[in-house]
Amino acid sequence: MEEFIEKLKLIKKGVDFENETELFDGGFLDSFDVIQIITMLDEDYEITVPPSEIVPTNFNSAKAMFAMMQRLEDE
Amino acid sequence: MIKTVTDYLEITADRLPEKTAFCDEKREITFSEIRTESQKIASVISRQNIFDKPICIFMEKSVECINAMLSIVYSGNFYTVLDVDMPEARIQKILEVLSPVAIITNEAHLTAAKEIVAKDNSLSEEGIIVYEEAMKEDFDKEGLLEIREKIDINSTMFVLFTSGSTGVPKGVIIPHRAFPPYINWYADTFHFDETTVFANQAPFYFIMSCPDIFLTILVGATCHIVPKKAFSFPMVTLNYLKERHVNVLYWVPSVLCMIANFRALPEVHLDDLKHVMFGGEVMPSKQMNMWRKEYPNVQFTNLYGPTETTEMISYYVIDRDVSDSESLPIGIPASYIKVILLDENDKEVAPGEIGELCAAGISIADGYYNMPEKTKEVFVKNPVFKEGDDPESIRMYRTGDLAKIDENGDLIYMGRKDFQIKHMGNRIELGEIETAVSALNGIDQNCCLYDTKRSRIVLFYTGTATEDYINEELRNALPVYMIPNRIEKLEKMPFNINGKIDRAALKEQI
Numbered sequence: 001m002e003e004f005i006e007k008l009k010l011i012k013k014g015v016d017f018e019n020e021t022e023l024f025d026g027g028f029l030d031s032f033d034v035i036q037i038i039t040m041l042d043e044d045y046e047i048t049v050p051p052s053e054i055v056p057t058n059f060n061s062a063k064a065m066f067a068m069m070q071r072l073e074d075e
Numbered sequence: 076m077i078k079t080v081t082d083y084l085e086i087t088a089d090r091l092p093e094k095t096a097f098c099d100e101k102r103e104i105t106f107s108e109i110r111t112e113s114q115k116i117a118s119v120i121s122r123q124n125i126f127d128k129p130i131c132i133f134m135e136k137s138v139e140c141i142n143a144m145l146s147i148v149y150s151g152n153f154y155t156v157l158d159v160d161m162p163e164a165r166i167q168k169i170l171e172v173l174s175p176v177a178i179i180t181n182e183a184h185l186t187a188a189k190e191i192v193a194k195d196n197s198l199s200e201e202g203i204i205v206y207e208e209a210m211k212e213d214f215d216k217e218g219l220l221e222i223r224e225k226i227d228i229n230s231t232m233f234v235l236f237t238s239g240s241t242g243v244p245k246g247v248i249i250p251h252r253a254f255p256p257y258i259n260w261y262a263d264t265f266h267f268d269e270t271t272v273f274a275n276q277a278p279f280y281f282i283m284s285c286p287d288i289f290l291t292i293l294v295g296a297t298c299h300i301v302p303k304k305a306f307s308f309p310m311v312t313l314n315y316l317k318e319r320h321v322n323v324l325y326w327v328p329s330v331l332c333m334i335a336n337f338r339a340l341p342e343v344h345l346d347d348l349k350h351v352m353f354g355g356e357v358m359p360s361k362q363m364n365m366w367r368k369e370y371p372n373v374q375f376t377n378l379y380g381p382t383e384t385t386e387m388i389s390y391y392v393i394d395r396d397v398s399d400s401e402s403l404p405i406g407i408p409a410s411y412i413k414v415i416l417l418d419e420n421d422k423e424v425a426p427g428e429i430g431e432l433c434a435a436g437i438s439i440a441d442g443y444y445n446m447p448e449k450t451k452e453v454f455v456k457n458p459v460f461k462e463g464d465d466p467e468s469i470r471m472y473r474t475g476d477l478a479k480i481d482e483n484g485d486l487i488y489m490g491r492k493d494f495q496i497k498h499m500g501n502r503i504e505l506g507e508i509e510t511a512v513s514a515l516n517g518i519d520q521n522c523c524l525y526d527t528k529r530s531r532i533v534l535f536y537t538g539t540a541t542e543d544y545i546n547e548e549l550r551n552a553l554p555v556y557m558i559p560n561r562i563e564k565l566e567k568m569p570f571n572i573n574g575k576i577d578r579a580a581l582k583e584q585i
Contacts, residue, residue, distance in 0.1 A: 055311065
């Protein structure tokens with residue numbers, strides 16, 4: 001999880017990924033950041049996120065993203 | 076006779092008073108409510124005895140922002156929309172050029188508006204009109220009718236700022252006379268009517284929002300203003316469109332591409348979709364084909380035109396198979412526009428040859444606001460005008476785009492005049508390389524630049540493709556002298572304020 005948060009910080013500086021739970025609804029991240037996060041998951045973790053998972057609830061916090069990663073890894 | 080777009084509003088508000096015109100996240104508004112609200116603000120403006128002067132709007136993208144635009148037209152003045160998310164430095168530059176006499180805002184943005192006013196020389200706190208306050212006032216129907224009589228069709232409707240390459244935004248002056256031919260042409264050509272449901276994507280300070288807004292008013296359609304955050308997630312975007320029964324999209328290619336690239340298209344089917352239009356930048360054929368595969372019975376139309384010609388020059392209805400590596404024609408001119416392809420000596424090129432695309436006609440803008448020198452460079456007298464021609468076509472705008480006419484009589488975009496480079500003795504269109512790159516697998520976005528100092532073609536791209544792969548594939552697609560000398564993968568493509576690739580920012584990375 002820590003390593004993952006470090007990677008998120010490389011995508012967008014100055015965002016409190018540890019605690020923020022409204023990354024999109026609060027306007028901290030935008031559509032271009034989603035593209036980068038999904039590319040990062042693909043390249044660094046070999047996880048392909050299906051379109052049905054690219055929804056705000058899975059991306060509004062680092063915790064939610066991490067949970068989604070684990071779920072997708074198990075599948 | 077129709078003079079202004081508010082005349083169309085009057086007709087539609089009489090015909091369909093209770094029909095929903097615009098919806099945003101907070102409210103829905105009927106045509107009759109738009110008329111009442113915009114007339115109330117117009118009356119507040121006219122009581123200040125302001126006429127034919129610039130007025131700014133500082134509000135979020137909303138139905139109320141549209142009412143504010145219409146109120147300024149009713150009052151006989153002209154508007155410029157400042158987005159609340161616009162960087163402060165850009166707002167200040169715009170105000171410096173424009174020197175507005177008043178600013179319309181709402182309670183939510185009043186504090187920020189006051190800060191802007193404090194820093195600006197032309198505005199004062201008395202010039203701030205607060206939407207909610209204006210709603211408490213009565214409107215002066217008689218007074219507004221008198222103003223209407225005074226409005227000249229050649230006076231300014233709005234000034235729209237485009238990103239100037241020098242850093243100072245240029246304010247394009249759009250006159251009232253441009254609108255009736257422009258907006259009626261759209262409605263007649265694409266058969267829009269009161270059953271049409273638009274989904275607005277373009278920001279209101281971008282000319283592409285004009286069809287969404289003013290066609291809705293002209294034909295009595297309904298327009299949903301899609302919240303910006305809905306565009307972060309393709310599934311959210313598509314579900315939004317599905318729930319609201321949207322049947323016409325006029326969006327920039329980068330948004331359509333994002334939905335396609337996320338492979339979201341097969342997930343949600345838009346049963347009501349009838350027509351997808353795109354413009355503002357080049358639509359890659361690969362992603363368009365992904366849309367067409369999902370929607371074989373939907374019409375797809377490529378539109379071409381800059382702000383300076385009131386958004387529209389030509390259009391191409393895609394009525395045949397287009398390969399992924401082919402670039403889409405920009406088609407034939409709109410009925411009220413004359414397209415002229417000129418060579419370096421201002422003579423018309425022979426059929427099939429490349430020339431600078433110039434447009435003449437009633438909808439050509441009145442130049443750049445307070446920039447006579449810049450205006451003279453590109454707004455010129457039509458050099459091939461002759462007696463007997465449509466008198467409106469004496470005024471011409473030089474787009475700086477290159478084009479030719481193909482064997483089917485369609486205009487083909489050949490890139491920017493300033494993107495045409497000479498490399499190793501060959502004349503090259505950087506756009507042609509970009510088209511070839513976008514057809515490859517694993518490419519999301521790409522942009523080619525020329526490094527004049529080192530005489531190298533530099534390619535920037537995003538996506539999963541590797542440099543070696545691109546290099547190898549391009550060798551099969553392009554002559555050797557067109558293969559980029561440097562290929563640079565980016566995490567993120569820089570975009571300018573209108574959502575187009577920011578070439579100036581990339582140039583700094585060379």
